[in-house]
Amino acid sequence: MQFARINDVTIHYQVIGAPADRPVIVFINSLGTDFRIWRDVVVRLAGDVAILLYDKRGHGLSDVGQLPASIEDHATDLAGLLDLLSVKDAVICGLSVGGLIAQSLYQRRPDLVRALILSDTAHKIGTAESWNARIAAVERKGIGSIVDAVMERWFTPAFRRPENTAYAGYCNMLTRQPVEGYIATCEAIRDADFTEAAKRITVPTICIVGDQDGSTPPDLVLATAKLIPGARYEVIADCAHIPCVEQPEALTAIIRAFLTSISPGESSP
Numbered sequence: 027m028q029f030a031r032i033n034d035v036t037i038h039y040q041v042i043g044a045p046a047d048r049p050v051i052v053f054i055n056s057l058g059t060d061f062r063i064w065r066d067v068v069v070r071l072a073g074d075v076a077i078l079l080y081d082k083r084g085h086g087l088s089d090v091g092q093l094p095a096s097i098e099d100h101a102t103d104l105a106g107l108l109d110l111l112s113v114k115d116a117v118i119c120g121l122s123v124g125g126l127i128a129q130s131l132y133q134r135r136p137d138l139v140r141a142l143i144l145s146d147t148a149h150k151i152g153t154a155e156s157w158n159a160r161i162a163a164v165e166r167k168g169i170g171s172i173v174d175a176v177m178e179r180w181f182t183p184a185f186r187r188p189e190n191t192a193y194a195g196y197c198n199m200l201t202r203q204p205v206e207g208y209i210a211t212c213e214a215i216r217d218a219d220f221t222e223a224a225k226r227i228t229v230p231t232i233c234i235v236g237d238q239d240g241s242t243p244p245d246l247v248l249a250t251a252k253l254i255p256g257a258r259y260e261v262i263a264d265c266a267h268i269p270c271v272e273q274p275e276a277l278t279a280i281i282r283a284f285l286t287s288i289s290p291g292e293s294s295p
């Protein structure tokens with residue numbers, strides 16, 4: 027396990043492979059998850075690229091930190107971690123709120139970003155009303171009270187079968203996030219809007235979405251792709267909001283093809 031103190035927050039992270047001699051891909055997890063969600067993608071990519079995983083503040087083994095914490099604060103944490111590790115020019119792959127953090131990082135520190143992989147995310151996610159309702163429910167009755175509704179957005183019915191032990195595990199992952207970190211991240215998502223910033227992205231970008239995503243549906247992700255000059259758009263079949271868990275093979279194939287297209291000949295994924 028690796029930990030760093032960034033902006034007065036203890037951040038849990040993991041580096042796989044040597045950043046010095048390979049393209050670096052950074053994975054940013056979604057609301058209510060920690061970096062273990064990337065495992066089935068990481069095992070497929072390891073050896074071809076260097077990989078940085080971390081738990082954003084308020085999640086996993088990282089601190090909750092000072093509250094409130096905006097998407098910009100999350101981006102500042104990631105910039106601090108990349109500076110600490112001397113990583114520049116990374117491919118940033120963000121899932122959901124991770125994609126908002128990726129867009130903010132690009133806005134603040136474009137020198138750190140070579141390309142963007144935006145998985146199941148958008149220029150703006152949800153409405154103030156929907157986030158306030160979720161925050162109120164969690165404040166009143168805890169994260170456990172929203173598990174069923176959240177899981178319907180995260181995973182397809184095929185994945186949500188009671189006999190699927192992975193499904194039970196991801197329910198545990200959600201309910202074990204710190205409540206204050208979860209609520210603070212809901213507030214940060216509620217207050218984030220990258221509609222104008224998305225139009226100014228000039229690095230290669232791909233927007234990816236599961237065909238049954240209930241949180242950032244395909245039409246929303248397509249709208250985001252259309253805002254970003256030259257962005258590509260890919261839909262993953264039989265998949266909801268978390269392709270790295272539900273369809274890791276398909277997601278990895280898209281990531282590989284994208285990496286090859288932005289740096290032909292640099293790695294042999």
Ligand SMILES: O=C(O)CC1=CCC(=O)O1
Nearest residue numbers: 056057122123176179241
């Ligand atoms: O919990 C959800 O509804 C899915 C989600 C929205 C933003 C995020 O990061 O995850």
